Amino acid sequence: MKCTVNGQPQEIDDVWEGESLLYALRERMGLPGSKNACEQGECGSCTVYLDGTPVCACLVAAGQAADRDVVTVEGLAEDDELHPVQQAFLDAGAVQCGFCTPGLLVATHDLLEREPQPSDPEIREALAGNLCRCTGYEKILDAVRQAAATSAQSKAGPS
């Protein structure tokens, strides 16, 4: 099975038809950043981009990703610099155990691509598919607001 992950071509052999994209990423491609909290599409911890659309990697058969473009949490940072969404989660204290974080980062990244200045209800709706058990979500909301503000600032250019 061949696909592109985080801009790099990947090829894996002997994929059993029941293997999920999540399993292929984690156990065969050495990319365990996407997480395995429920493996039934309820928690969002395995959220990745598949051809630009966020999906639960646990619900996608590995074979379905053939010849397609996958971006995982490992592909968000560029040139050793954290993406503003990653930096905001870190700065806001939105990370405790961190198991939900990779999926939330991808979901937030996607939200801000679609809606650079989301309202609180929009943030809540967009992230409703990502479970977190540690933070009570308050600091996750802070992080998304901060990331939106940072993006707005950087788009406005240096003042």
Add this chain to the structure above:
Amino acid sequence: MSTPTRTEQNLGADIAGGVGESPLRPDGTLKVTGEFAYSSDLWLTGMLWGATLRSPHPSARIRSIDITEAVRTDGVYAVLTHDDVPGDNLYGLEHADQPVLAGDVIRYQGEAVAIVAADHPETARRAVNKIVVDYEVHEPLTDPEQAVFDSTAPALHEGGNVLRHLPIRRGDPDATADVVVHGEYEVGMQDQAFLGPESGLAVPADDGGIDLYIATQWLHVDQKQLCRVLGMPANKVRLSLAGVGGAFGAREDLSMQAHACLLALQTGRPVKMMYSREESFFGHVHRHPAKMRYEHGATRDGKLVYVKAQIILDGGAYASSTPAVVANAATLGVGPYKVRNVSVDCYGVYTNNPPCGAMRGFGAVQAAFGYESQMDKLADALDMDPVEVRTRNALHEGATMPTGQVVDSAAPVEELLERVKAMPLPPEPNASDLDGYDLRLLPGGVSNTTHGEGVRRGVGYAIGIKNVCFSEGFDDYSTARVTLKVNGGDAVATVYTAAAEVGQGLVTVQQQIARTELGVEQVVIQPADTGVGSGGSTSASRQTYVTGGAVKAACEQVRARVLRQAAKHLDLPASQLRLHAGKIVSADEAVVAAVVDVLGGETITETVTWRHRPTHPLDENGQGNAHVQYAFAAHRAIVDVDVELGLVRVVQLDCAQDVGKAMNPDAVVGQIHGGSAQGLGLAVMEEIQVSGGMVRNPSFTDYLIPTILDMPPMQVDVLELADPNAPYGLRGVGEPPTISSTPAIVAAIRHATGADLTRVPVQPHHITGTP
């Protein structure tokens, strides 16, 4: 050395990131890049995958186990049953009563019977399905009251079904009162629902021992149990903490630890085990369901005269930490109130239900739903404000608990309640503008079940009490090794403990303590493993207190050695020197040396085993100084309820908590948010539904935890009233917010609906009264 000169102006600022600040977590960058290695991420060339066969029956006798077909499966390397356990086939935190692999008796659905190692996880699972077990199925004992009171019920363990009965007797058992309220309450079985499933990697070692990389709350208690099971000394059973994806009590007991070690030792290859979410529901203990009967007597002006209570906690099939949960529910059973006459009977029992043990709040959660529901009932009976009835009876410093223990540090019960009451309220729903209403802000949400009609608002209050650290005379300690040396021209401290970071931020706090005590900026946290003495459990809100205390004490010893060394060089008395931001400062505030110069090429290491002041067992009347510290939090909940459909939306949840000292204010608030959310879950959505001993909803599809849509905005107020007995005056933080959140939300729903809600989680039919 030359004569010191006065350089007072160059003393410099304190080292940033010390105690009381909120530096970023040292593991944060790895966690946001996806590189942090959780226990389920571990991988070694040639490793095998383990899988577990579990009993489908809650009560049965095993007639035979046939592994023939499983062994023959291609790719299978080992199939093990109880006969293959080299040491004792028993484990348990306090009482070793649980088989590693069931031999003849099955006591709960999901009990492990056999384990398989194979070269692919699916191969292992398929081989598990080829194991044939012949069960003689029995009628399960599932009613905890029957387990206590029916002497004809089958005894599930030697010694009967009552694992612990703890009576608390104080004052006059025959006291009478003007106003009496009765109540019977139930708490459903809550799951910790950490997100990172049970997992780990066991690696056989050349010396015949085993190295286990594992997500746990207490490395040394795992090690102790594994030594017994594997029949090996501690130096052959080495544990290292892998990344932990949340814990909340569910990792205090063994899950796959022994199984992975057995398979690795048998096959001579590394074995990884990783539970699915469904298996996770069977792989760890849960919060004890409770049945509680309360009677409160009070004077007409609202002063409590007596409290009588019976609390039955269903421990399920094995002991786990049930005896300690019983102690908390009993000793904290009347809540943070002054009551002269108390009679509490708390029972922890064996049944054929899923085993229950530690979960955040640990016995205090269940009791709080009972006593706070009663305080509201009393307020109603007296036609008194619910906050007023609480403050009239509020515990305070110097008051006596029902155990006879005098509360010897701050107990700001009244102040916490008044603070949450004074917080701003959210805007009232505007009935004239329902068309403009955002569905996302209504009960039922975008299901579009109401546009505001039938929606009532309610406000509720609650306060809870929790003991911090281990109690009842337990030898509760932690070990810290602190090293100071020069590296790359800077003084660098290394902190080494076995205490488990589970997400709460202990690694950050350890760095902060070392910065404050040693005045160095760079602090390395060495990975936790069993190469150093026990750190004790990451539970009971105790790690910042106990491991924090150990790190502080070790730093103090290192600091004393640095100062002694400096004193020798400078020919000054050490007692007149202090450390400040990498410098040695004299009594007259002059910088007399740099720490790097004093250290030179030397490495200073100190290891300290640190204990909090002792606690004591309870006597036959439940009297004794059993706890080391009490902690308090209060909540106010505002809810909107669709009274026709019984749907609840929590609009706002506010909390005030005394933390003694906010070691890391941002992390403290994070604990309060997260703990409150788990209390919200218990109030309105979370329950493992068990019928006939069978779990009906072992998935995140059917066991619901709060999402970002369920969790409302929170206002948080943090008090810092120092406890003079604790390091830095701190008070344990993690559990109290989980305790009062649940009863506050239920009180708000009662206020909105008038329904007599006696069970959590509250379900729609409890509100509508429909069957």
